[in-house]
Amino acid sequence: MRLRSTVLLLAALVACQKQQGSGLVGADAKGPIVIGHVASTTGTEATFGTSSDRGFRIFFDELNAKGGIKGRQIKLVTLDDQGKPEEAATAATRLIASDHVTALLGEVASTRSLWMAPKAQMAHVPMISPSSTNEKVTAVGDYIFRACFIDAFQGFVMAKFAHETLKLSKVAILKDVRNDYSVGLAKVFAEQFTKMGGTIVATESFSQGDVDFKAQLTNIKAKSPEAIFEPGYYTDTGLIARQAKELGLAVPLLGGDGWDSEKLYEIGGAALEGSYFSNHYSVDDPSPRIQAFVAHYKQVTGLVPDSLAAQAYDAAGMLADAMTRAPDLSGPSIRDALATMKNFAGVTGDISLDANRNPVKPAVVLKIGKGGKYEFVTRIQPE
Amino acid sequence: MIELLQHIVDGLSLGAIYALIALGYTMVYGVLKLINFAHGDVFMLGAMMGYYASAKWSGEAQNPSFWGAALVGILSMAICGVVGFIIERVAYRPLRNAPRINSLITAIGVSFLLEYGGQNLFGPTPNPFGILPRREALNLGGLSLGYVDVIVFVVSIALMLILQRIVFHTRIGTAMRAVSWNAQVASLMGINTDFIISFTFVLGSVLAAAAGLLYASKYPSVHPLMGLMPGLKAFVAAVLGGIGNVPGAMLGGLLLGLAEQLVAGYWSSSWRDAVAFAMLIIILLVKPSGILGRSDAEKV
Incomplete structure (x- = not known):
């Protein structure tokens, strides 16, 4: 008896709620x-x-x-x-x-x-x-x-840019393994760049939030690449650029739209000058x-x-x-x-x-110039 | 070969910072048998205060002049000393005679208060800051030696020696060791235990602030949660070397930094933290008193 009344009460409550719900939608229409x-x-x-x-x-x-x-x-x-x-x-x-x-x-x-x-x-x-x-x-x-x-396109854009515009043949990759975006970009870049005839000389990784990248950069330096593809976010990228410079690794960094923030240059400073990244648009367009x-x-x-x-x-x-x-x-x-x-x-x-x-x-490629100004380099269309 | 040397140089410089933070942990533990989990957050406050002081005075949070840097450093260390005093007075002293687990949980509470209070007060975005002027790294035949790394290493060793001297060769150090041995008997001998404990906290917090400033110069990005990982790592370093033991903290810090850098260099950076904490577990299983720690007989 008791059980049944509880069940009834619950059913009534549910019904009430449903009615209230539909009533709300009606009111919302205005x-x-x-x-x-x-x-x-x-x-x-x-x-x-x-x-x-x-x-x-x-x-x-x-x-x-x-x-x-x-x-x-x-x-x-x-x-x-x-x-x-x-x-x-x-x-x-x-x-x-x-x-x-x-x-x-x-x-x-x-x-x-x-x-x-x-x-x-x-x-x-x-x-x-x-x-x-x-x-x-x-x-x-x-x-x-x-x-x-999507990443496939962004990875393709940077591979094409590295190969055709910068005429590079040896590139190292440094990716953030805790980030789906970074892993995806690195994978596509490696595939496309190899297909175009380039070589990936080293692949190193880090985890978002790391502050010390010297070990990975030291390994990369040993392979003497012409550029490093680093598709990370801006905080990590700023620190990576500075530590690469400290290690005497004077090659440009290449990256994706995750670099785009006014904080990038504040953290990385002059070490970032001469690096390139792909982006969705350029304010100078x-x-x-x-x-x-x-x-x-x-x-x-x-x-x-x-x-x-x-x-x-x-x-x-x-x-x-x-x-x-x-x-x-x-x-x-x-x-x-x-x-x-x-x-x-x-x-x-x-x-x-x-x-x-x-x-x-389409995507654009930007260069980080003196004082952190983004310079429009080229626009790359989808194939 | 040159890579191995580079990994070792970077490992020692990272280890020196862990050691500097670990000194504060170990000193407080030595005197109070309290693991002060808020220590890593005082470290964060040190870097934060430095950031605000230099942004306020020079309008330039990086690359300050020598005197500017000295002023900012002293101010930040003074503020952290006061904060350390307040934390001990408000949060730990009332619990001094309570079971040890109570103070441990309070320490975790204070740590969270500083971290998340800091997020509201300072904002959660990382800010660029470095107290040391920027300069090119030295290049020794392919081996790069950052001058920040050299300064960090030298300052850490110097502070450790000063600390060792204070603890073993001054009256206040003798009093600290007495309190550490038996606080009740020490107070019967006329030692003001409250003063000694406050002094220990202030000294530890000043060291934490110095570590925070150096850390921010090495990794120029300060935010309210920056103390979390270095704090935990320094705790591992202190236990590794033998908690309560000053040269032990130094040794533990350097070993941990080296191990991390070699793991990241020759294995995978994803294992870096796993190895650090695995070292903690192994040392606790094999030699719980740490590498340089004595295993004291239980005092009855």
Whole structure:
């Protein structure tokens, strides 16, 4: 008897909750569209999160001023994951379950995007990562998209650049084994560079957060390479550059978009001058679309946008475009609209998505010049 | 051959920093039988204070003038000395007669307070800072000798000798050893034990600050969690050499630095930390009193 009444009570409670749930959705239809953003706004990659967030907010503020989407305003909710993958997963769950977000934006780091993606996929909430370049991220499921090129392309760009532009034949690799992004880039670079006729003379590794790289650099020095491909993040890269110089290893470092931060030069200093990295766009690019974005960003924040801000701006643009084209704002409708995106005019280039929900667009190579200024070297198109 | 020499040079310079932090651990343990887990965070505070002081005065957090560096160093060490005094007075003294596990847990609490309080106060982003002026490394026939490494090594040895002298050849050192032997009897002999213990903490914290400043010069990136790993490693070094033993801490630090660098150089950098902590386990199994530690008979 007792048991049965408990069961009944529970059933009633569940029913109540369900009703409340559907009631909420009804009320929401007039309120703002809530979009979730998971970002590392603190920690060793803090500038990744803060730059992305600025890019998103600038886009949505503009959009809201123009009247929003389907007559509704956009509300961006940003949660910090402190640069920890498990926190990124928790933040994604919280945004989906308690903030009932229409779509998820984030993360920059591939490792953290990989922890978030299953949550979004399971709840059928479309997710767009602005800057995660590891292939595996969008392979999680058909609700996961990105606004940037993938590692295979970035590795190819740097291999082609090292071989054709710099005319190098002996390159060493130093990769971060705790980082999916770094491991992926190193693998593709090694394959492509060898295929083009170059040799990888040494492969050494480190773990994110290490501060001493002398042992690995000493081994690399013994093989006398002409350059070191180091696809890490900016804090590690700054320290690596300084220690390489201290060891008398005077060859350029080559890297990927993980270098892009104003902190890079503060930590690495003059040791970085003469190194190259691939990136999503260059502020010096004369294209009117880029110059208009840079001017607008400077006017609002007083800062020069790094590529993460530009990528975020484009990711928000893709989402807004899909939400406008979708017949309604349910997860599946937005997903279908995103999947058919063709020639979206983004700041970082025209974006079309391929069958694996990855954009096809060009990359740029930048050189670190005197005083840490990025110099535009070349633009490399996808094959 | 030249690589082996390079690995050894780098290992000794890393080890010298571990040794400098380990000196503070070992001294506090020697006097109080307390493992002060907050020591690594005082080390962090040393580097942080240096960063703020130099950013404030010279507007340039790297490459300061000689006098600027001296001023920043003294200020940072003084602040850390005061912090060490406060930590002992507020967190450890009330627990002095409580079971040892209580003070150990408090020490972990103080450590977390400094780390996460630091994240709120200083912000979690790494900042570039170095107290030593930048200069090119010496090149000895392919072997590169960073001058920061040389300074770190020399300063560590000098501080160890000074410490050894204080402990064995001064009145206050005699009092420290007396307190370490038996605090109750020492106080009956007219030794102010509270003062001696405070002094030990202040001295240990000043050494930690010096280590923090040197560490930041070698790896120029300071942030509130930077003390975590070096603190743990220095603890391993102190145990390895024989905790409570000053030359032991030095020896333990150098051995640990060498081992880590050779593992990273000839095996894999992923094993670096695993080997460091495996050394702790092995020494505890084989010779729990450490390489230079005496195994005292249980005092009854």
